[in-house]
Amino acid sequence: MPPLLEIDNLHTYFPTREGIIKAVNGVSLSLEADSILGVMGESGSGKTMTALSVLKLVPFPGQIVSGRIEFDGRDMVKMGDDEMRHIRGRQISLIFQDAASALNPVITVGKQVEELMLEHTGMSKRQAQEFTTELLASMGIPDARQMLNRYPFQLSGGMAQRVMMAIGVALQPRVLIADEPTSNLDVTLQAEMLHRLRVLREESQTAIMLITHDLGVIAQMAERVAVMYGGYVVESADTRALYSKPMHPYTWGLFQSLPRLDAAGQRLRPLTGAPPQMLDPPDQCPFLHRCSKATVECRTSPRPHLQTVEPGHALACYNPVEMD
Numbered sequence: 001m002p003p004l005l006e007i008d009n010l011h012t013y014f015p016t017r018e019g020i021i022k023a024v025n026g027v028s029l030s031l032e033a034d035s036i037l038g039v040m041g042e043s044g045s046g047k048t049m050t051a052l053s054v055l056k057l058v059p060f061p062g063q064i065v066s067g068r069i070e071f072d073g074r075d076m077v078k079m080g081d082d083e084m085r086h087i088r089g090r091q092i093s094l095i096f097q098d099a100a101s102a103l104n105p106v107i108t109v110g111k112q113v114e115e116l117m118l119e120h121t122g123m124s125k126r127q128a129q130e131f132t133t134e135l136l137a138s139m140g141i142p143d144a145r146q147m148l149n150r151y152p153f154q155l156s157g158g159m160a161q162r163v164m165m166a167i168g169v170a171l172q173p174r175v176l177i178a179d180e181p182t183s184n185l186d187v188t189l190q191a192e193m194l195h196r197l198r199v200l201r202e203e204s205q206t207a208i209m210l211i212t213h214d215l216g217v218i219a220q221m222a223e224r225v226a227v228m229y230g231g232y233v234v235e236s237a238d239t240r241a242l243y244s245k246p247m248h249p250y251t252w253g254l255f256q257s258l259p260r261l262d263a264a265g266q267r268l269r270p271l272t273g274a275p276p277q278m279l280d281p282p283d284q285c286p287f288l289h290r291c292s293k294a295t296v297e298c299r300t301s302p303r304p305h306l307q308t309v310e311p312g313h314a315l316a317c318y319n320p321v322e323m324d
Helices: 045-053 083-085 108-120 127-137 155-171 187-204 216-223 239-242 250-255 296-300
Strands: 005-015 019-032 036-040 063-071 092-095 175-179 207-209 224-229 233-239 309-310 313-315
Touching: 005 045, 005 155, 019 036, 019 045, 036 045, 036 216, 036 233, 036 313, 045 092, 045 108, 045 175, 045 207, 083 239, 092 155, 108 155, 127 155, 155 187, 175 187, 187 207, 187 216, 207 216, 216 239, 224 239, 233 250
Parallel strands: 019 233, 036 207, 036 224, 092 175, 175 207
Antiparallel strands: 005 019, 005 063, 224 233, 233 313, 309 313
16 A cells, blocks of 8 residues: 655755755655654754654745655645645644643643644534543543643643643544654653553554654664654664664664663764754765765765665665675
8 A cells, every 4th residue: 555644855945044954855755554653863864844844834934845745645745724724633743842842832731732622623612621631631641620721831841741742642643743752751751652652553543753863762663764864864674674784874873872781891882973064965975974984986976865775675875884
């Protein structure tokens, strides 16, 4: 079956006085129905801006310059505001990275959830209020009825994250994009948030795009993983295959920088250098200046594009890592 959500060669740019910031510079990835896709990479690699582009929520003056975002056979890039309004929240939902900042500070928690129900369902105001109370209680929020009248600044980080999760899953969307849902949470709350994502997937067959820089979270949650660097996907594979055989030097470097239980006393190998500036980036591979395997071809050829190197394993590299 065709993917439920497919992003093809997406470019999202921000024009500035100094030049053009190419935040998303050729992203291609797909999300199958009833699956979890992990998207990982360093800060600034374009993960969040890709998520915002899917729902056409790119902040001004950014804009989608080219590419295709196909959902259920329709190209959302060509959709107008009215069509997108019916998709946001109902068909595709987004859990923002910073819940406390994403919630409207001057509207109570209850009204922020209720307005979603009133917009997309035939509920009365009283029904929406009752549903919101039950939904917040199901998220593990104590005194859910009292929570309806609180403002976001009165919530702890964990409570704000629960409210954001409630908004994201309220209408059981077909696609849920979770942008760093476990960031700034202790391990207990992290486990709780991930459990709720699994429950949503099992009960509603919701496909989930899980954006995170936590390799452990992806290992336990995702069937497939896409690695982003410099505004586009540099490697994509089944999670087990990628973790056992990373082929892109950047992916390999990420794993080498992690401590291992089976390598006690071994020195870590941190990635040297810094991520590329996305203000008018060079035409060559964005990882070129940090790569220990760069060749003449890497320095003189255009940026490599994703190509299938093994069944289910795609790579954008001229000189991949060779592993036994």
